Amino acid sequence: MNHPSDAVMRPTLPAGGEPGPVITRRARLRLLAWSAAGLVLALGAASAYALVHPERMPPAVGEIVEEITGANPHPVALMRPQNAPLSAVAVLGKQIFFDPSLSASGKQSCASCHSPQHSYAPDNAFPIQLGGEHLSQAGYRPPPSLAYLYRQAPFSIGPDQGDTDVPVDMTQLASQAAGMQRAQKTALASPAAPAMVPQGGLFWDGRADTLQIQALGPLTNPVEMANASEEDVAHKLLQTKYVEQFKQIFGPSIVSNPSLLISEAMFAVGRYQIEDQSFHAFTSKYDYWLEGKARLTHAELHGLQLFNDKDKANCAGCHLSQPSRDGLPPVFTDTQYEALGVPRNPAIPANKDAKYFDMGVCGPFRDDLAQQTQYCGMFLTPTLRNVAERKVFFHNGVYHDLKQVMDFYNLRNTSPGKIYPKDASGKVQKYNDLPPQYHANVDEADAPFDRKFGDKPAMTDQDIQDIIAFMKTLSDGYKD
Template identity: 65%
Template sequence: MNSRTLWLLGAGLLVLAGAVFAVETQGLAEANSAGANPNPVHLRRPPVAPLSAMAQLGKAIFYDASLSSSGALSCASCHSPDHAYGPPNDGPVMLGGATLSRQGARAVPSLTYLERHPNFSIGPDKGDDDNIVDLAQMAALGAQSARVTKTAGAAGSAANIVPQGGLFWDGRADTLQDQALFPLLDPNEMDGGSAEVVAGKLRHAPYAQRFVELFGARVLDNQRLLIAEAMFAVARYQVEEVSFHPYTSKYDYWLEGRARLSESELRGLQLFNDPDKANCAGCHTSAPTRDGLPPLFTDHQYEALGAPRNAALEGNRDPGYFDLGVCGPHRTDIPEQTQYCGMFLTPTLRNTATRRAFFHNGVFHSLKDVLDFYNFRDTNPEKVSPRAADGTVQKYDDLPAKYRANVDVSDPPFDRHPGDTPAMTEQDEADIIAFLKTLTDGYKPEN
């Protein structure tokens, strides 16, 4: 059972009502100057219940720093519950290893809102079937098919034959169980060493008896089973613990008619959903599903955006090194599908205002930096791209030249050209940031 099906089995396909929602949000400021939603909906949130014994075991493992080589790094160290289960620091990446001096390879993603995340696939999401998809075959078909432009309110882009789903920035894990194991063994992160070392620590952990109670005494003698059950317990904790998916933002309550947006927040929502302006909702879907599930603010697809190279990353000191996302180096099963090189997963924007590192390489440190990049990448690249020693603007400098054709230049606002008017004004950007702040959990509703 994967992370997508752990919650609300049989809920059916998640069909977005984006087109209707986009129309309804147009002119909201005029429709209701007090900032209330004129068309409130009822949102279906995950059920809240006491943690199962399995989830309680997972919680103990999640906070256990002794599993790391340093003895100071746990899952919660990088995925801090006080920071929406994202990184607690302001740097582009977290530090790990035996002396907490080794850089992680990529910016730490949040662990929130993964309970409905689909498995990795190439092509349209086929729902919860268990059919094995030939990735190479689908990729070959995608290379020959026309790409549908992604705009807010347009459902057609869901049919694009592009990578989608999966966990991490490159989708190399399909389940929360698999995702938990990677950082545990990564020498740049928890650096747990071999499976044998990790199993030995689990056998002597304060919670070891819980394994026996749940799985029987023999589980401690079976190294492979012990680690698998430990990671499954961590996954159960993430699924059952409500703070991983609370849906308690101001925007959630506004959707339900229980909160009011300010004029700036309303303008930001309109700009977010406007395909002729920011077009954020083209990838970061803002509409509830037709059956009332709250929006996840991601379409789970992959994009090559051509973000600038981050000189602060040690790996980038080698001019020949490139992080190509789906093509590697961390994902290794489809490197030949070069039409996807440079693509990274579209993250949720929930709680994005709590972050200080954006994009896969953490190159941006504020929402203003991100919006400037979207706004000026194509019209005024000199504002957001580095320069070479001779002053030449180095656009797409974090991709080898042979893969730069993969960069999205069709979806608004990336359909503009040098000299064109940018999609957003400075006030537009400020209003969008105001709206993005309404996606932070922990808001206290009016009723």
């Protein structure tokens, strides 16, 4: 009698095709246990055939080959933004971006909170930054990274376009270059508007539609660069050493029109962010793996699989990992909004007021959607590119490393006592950073949040370590 592990795995032959090699289940286990050198010798012609003709291989063989080599068997051509010298407008925008004289304190520039050395995010682990005239005013949210915003659409509320995407068969993930384009999401809004999804925009609440508008916000924010008015900004621009460049680019009359001066200055900052490749470098190990130029480790490959698995980590449900159909590299966000129910951060001074709540899309920093209460508690999904380089996470900076972040996703519903504080009576204060009447907005349907109290978490500790290993491959500047 044949042992079950000796069962032969035979591929279905394509019409007119030639058969691939036959590998038994027992042989597969042995192959995975041997050393790399032994594996190569044992696979022999099968491995070579798989690398040349991956489309003809049964899934099991494709998985073995990838586990051995760590290579992407189906490389793609990524369409990166053109790398060219900055235009005169972008050069002007760069000077504005790094100029602290434009702040009320004279010590704070755009780069103060968006450091080029830290993926255009803060260079410290503070949950909020200090600003104002004397750099003593506390902010309300951690500044998000300015990297990878060049494809961000204006804010809108409408049908989830991703719902029409065809999900990828997870058993074929390793041989399909990037896994799921998008996992199914089922809890995007309250039942009052189940098909309407907030998406696009800049800042955590999407209140700015363009980089130009976004650039002006901090200049007049009293807890940031703290200019009293746009006229104050215009006056400071006229005192800069680069004012002559405004005249050369926009004409001499620009200096006598304050509103136009500000508009063109912010346009220049936006052009700098679009044209300078450092804002969207696409030089991570994952990018090179997609192109067949780098190899992922076993842990990184397993982390990628879990990242895309809609029944496990389900990260790809919001952080899309697959290149677009026209070859644009993934930016690891669907640019939509989610209410995740992260715990309140007592380190934010505003949170000392028990009645204060930051509810994202419906306030307090935008008021146009205050009545759309089905969106209260929703915040923009950020890119995960360079996520391993960040020092604070989520809209309130409550966590400081990726292990804490993954534990939140894994344990929020199964062991909430490990995530949230308890009140005087010992009751866990779940979703304590959102008023109770909006708790229904929090996603409890999508994995890994689809588990109940006491259930086994979606991920093991080893799973989490592997997912983090994969996320580290998203950091720019990879060198083999």
